[in-house]
Amino acid sequence: GAVVxxxxxxxxxxxxxxxxxxxxxxxxxxxxxxWYRQFPKQSLMLMATSNEGSKATYxxxxxxxxFLINHASLTLSTLTVTSAHPEDSSFYICSARRxxxxxxxxxxxxxxxxxx
Amino acid sequence: xxxxxxxxPGMFVQEKEAVTLDCTYDTSDPSYGLFWYKQPSSGEMxxxxxxxxxxQQNATExxxxxxxxxxRKSANLVISASQLGDSAMYFCAxxxxxxxxxxxxxxxxxxxxxxx
Numbered sequence: 513g514a515v516v517x518x519x520x521x522x523x524x525x526x527x528x529x530x531x532x533x534x535x536x537x538x539x540x541x542x543x544x545x546x547w548y549r550q551f552p553k554q555s556l557m558l559m560a561t562s563n564e565g566s567k568a569t570y571x572x573x574x575x576x577x578x579f580l581i582n583h584a585s586l587t588l589s590t591l592t593v594t595s596a597h598p599e600d601s602s603f604y605i606c607s608a609r610r611x612x613x614x615x616x617x618x619x620x621x622x623x624x625x626x627x628x
Numbered sequence: 629x630x631x632x633x634x635x636x637p638g639m640f641v642q643e644k645e646a647v648t649l650d651c652t653y654d655t656s657d658p659s660y661g662l663f664w665y666k667q668p669s670s671g672e673m674x675x676x677x678x679x680x681x682x683x684q685q686n687a688t689e690x691x692x693x694x695x696x697x698x699x700r701k702s703a704n705l706v707i708s709a710s711q712l713g714d715s716a717m718y719f720c721a722x723x724x725x726x727x728x729x730x731x732x733x734x735x736x737x738x739x740x741x742x743x744x
Contacts, residue, residue: 619673
């Protein structure tokens with residue numbers, strides 16, 4: 513069964529709206545979670561690394577003020593797309609890893625965001 | 629240089645036959661891990677198989693095996709006895725180092741279509 517839950521799975525909203533996406537690790541504690549963005553037929557691009565209790569580490573070119581990440585507990589990280597515009601439309605997917613080293617990252621089912 | 633290279637644009641295989649999906653990588657870190665994920669059209673990322681840089685034997689998981697050639701820096705995925713449900717996008721990924729924040733870098737992916 514799923515070990516990482518992501519919600520919502522699909523969002524359609526008007527331009528200027530802020531959208532919050534939740535990512536939960538279901539049966540383990542994840543001190544680190546990762547947020548990715550994926551355009552159609554393309555690879556996953558890492559946006560940021562979310563650390564419980566501290567600020568997220570953003571990849572180069574990712575606007576921190578546009579994509580707010582909060583990792584308030586060991587099982588929950590949220591990504592808020594602020595004042596979303598059509599160019600923010602994409603597939604957003606989170607992942608978490610049990611422990612370190614050879615453990616695979618488990619992914620949520622993703623959120624399809626469409627901004628009208 | 630790209631860290632993960634997947635050059636096959638698309639692959640076709642007849643049902644019940646075996647298929648090899650290519651992946652080459654580039655790293656100077658002696659400690660790394662290689663992963664393969666499957667992404668069906670529904671979008672979720674499904675972990676398939678893992679190979680550690682210090683593993684002596686090639687990894688196997690059911691119908692999936694990894695042909696790990698360290699000197700050539702290749703980690704090809706072999707799927708035996710293909711099934712229609714194997715049709716999906718396949719991503720090779722690498723994690724360098726073993727720290728909690730060590731990141732997965734993905735290749736561009738390969739589309740596999742299984743013909744009945």
